Amino acid sequence: MGPTGVSPSVLPEPATGSVTIAESVLDNPVWESLAGAHAHLAIATHRAARYPPEISPFAAVGDGADPGAWAELAELAGPGALLGFSGLRMLPPPGWEVTMAVPALQFLGDDLVDRPDPEAVPLRAGDVPEMLDLVARTRPGPFSRRTVELGGYLGIRRGGRLVAMAGQRMRLPGWTEISAVCTDPAHRGEGLASRLVRAVAVGVRARGEQPFLHVSVSNTDALRLYEALGFVPRREVSFVQMRTPSG
Numbered sequence: 720m721g722p723t724g725v726s727p728s729v730l731p732e733p734a735t736g737s738v739t740i741a742e743s744v745l746d747n748p749v750w751e752s753l754a755g756a757h758a759h760l761a762i763a764t765h766r767a768a769r770y771p772p773e774i775s776p777f778a779a780v781g782d783g784a785d786p787g788a789w790a791e792l793a794e795l796a797g798p799g800a801l802l803g804f805s806g807l808r809m810l811p812p813p814g815w816e817v818t819m820a821v822p823a824l825q826f827l828g829d830d831l832v833d834r835p836d837p838e839a840v841p842l843r844a845g846d847v848p849e850m851l852d853l854v855a856r857t858r859p860g861p862f863s864r865r866t867v868e869l870g871g872y873l874g875i876r877r878g879g880r881l882v883a884m885a886g887q888r889m890r891l892p893g894w895t896e897i898s899a900v901c902t903d904p905a906h907r908g909e910g911l912a913s914r915l916v917r918a919v920a921v922g923v924r925a926r927g928e929q930p931f932l933h934v935s936v937s938n939t940d941a942l943r944l945y946e947a948l949g950f951v952p953r954r955e956v957s958f959v960q961m962r963t964p965s966g
Contacts, residue, residue, distance in 0.1 A: 744891045745825060745931065745953065749805050750779035756890035760868070767792035769802060773865040775888070776803040776960075783809040793963045803861065804959045805933065814964030821935055821958040824942070828897070828930035830949030833920035842872040842884060849881040850874075857901035871922050872899070875911050883911035885919050895923040897932045900941075913948060933958070 744751040753761040753768035761768045766788035769778035778796065780788035789811040796802055801818065806825075810817065842850060847867055854862040871887030883906060888898035897919050902911050920930045933956065934941045 741893050742827075742953070745806075745827075745894060746808075747779060747781075747806055748889045748891055748894075748896065749777045750781055751891040752889040753779060754781070755892055757869070762795055764791045764795065767795060769795055771865065773863050774868060775863065775866060776801065776861050777889075778802040778804065783807060783811075786812045789815070796963045798963060799965045800963045802961055802963065804961065806956050807959055811961070814966070816962040817959060818962055819958075819960040822937075823933050823935050823956050823958055825953045825956050826932050826934060826945055826950035827953050828920060828932070828948075828950050830951060831920055831930060832917065832949060833924055833930075834914075834917040835921050836873075836875075836914045836918040838875045839873040839915055839918040840876070842867060842874045842881075842886070844868075846872075846874065846881065850884060853881055853884060853901060853903065854899070856903065859899050859901040862899055866899070871895070871919060873915055873918050875915065877906065882906045883915055885912065885915035887919060887923065890928075893928055894931050895926070895928045897923070897930050900932075912944060916945075916948060 750768065753763060753770065757770070760770060760774060762771060763769070766782070766785060767778070767780045769792065770776070778792055780792055782788055792802075844867060847864055850867065850872070851862070851864065867886075869886065869888055872884060873886065874881050874884040876882060882903040883901065885900040886898060887895050889896040897916055900912050900916060923930045931953075932945065932950065934945060936942070
């Protein structure tokens with residue numbers, strides 16, 4: 720991620736086309752996750768919510784056009800706090816500072832073939848130091864000491880050392896995001912990421928849900944991988960980092 724000068728009052732709209740009721744929740748994924756499956760983790764009011772910062776930097780409002788929702792979110796986070804957002808249609812009222820914006824694509828795993836993997840092992844709290852070390856070397860996106868609590872993380876080891884992992888992040892009605900897909904540079908090209916994505920999808924579909932994910936448009940290797948696995952682009956999104964009003 721790098722800083723950008725985002726000044727428009729409205730962020731890019733999703734691609735035009737018909738949207739089913741099931742897919743509509745994907746337009747505000749953080750809110751739908753915190754209001755639903757992750758409500759037990761949420762720091763929330765009835766109009767705004769965020770994850771605890773040690774789990775995820777993501778936050779959301781139910782209605783981006785509601786100044787009161789943004790005010791509630793600012794109060795939840797405190798002055799000068801950095802929050803992450805996905806799928807925003809509009810920027811917040813004055814006082815919020817956009818510090819980063821990353822163009823990305825949202826993909827649906829309609830054609831992904833899920834498959835268990837005999838080498839993939841569940842990763843839990845005791846594995847967090849190794850997971851954080853792998854994330855530091857590969858930078859797949861935000862991952863903190865309690866992110867593992869979102870569940871569904873699988874890893875592959877070589878010589879006892881964690882060399883690849885993937886897991887589940889946002890959970891919406893009918894959908895689960897696959898995230899934190901990363902492989903140690905020394906083991907890239909072995910197909911570990913593909914195997915783990917398929918294995919994570921097994922757990923997602925076992926709940927009767929479908930996988931989706933987000934990919935930065937600059938990550939061309941990941942874009943090729945996910946398209947080869949059967950993921951289909953749904954719409955353009957922006958991952959935005961903003962600072963809450965300081966006063």
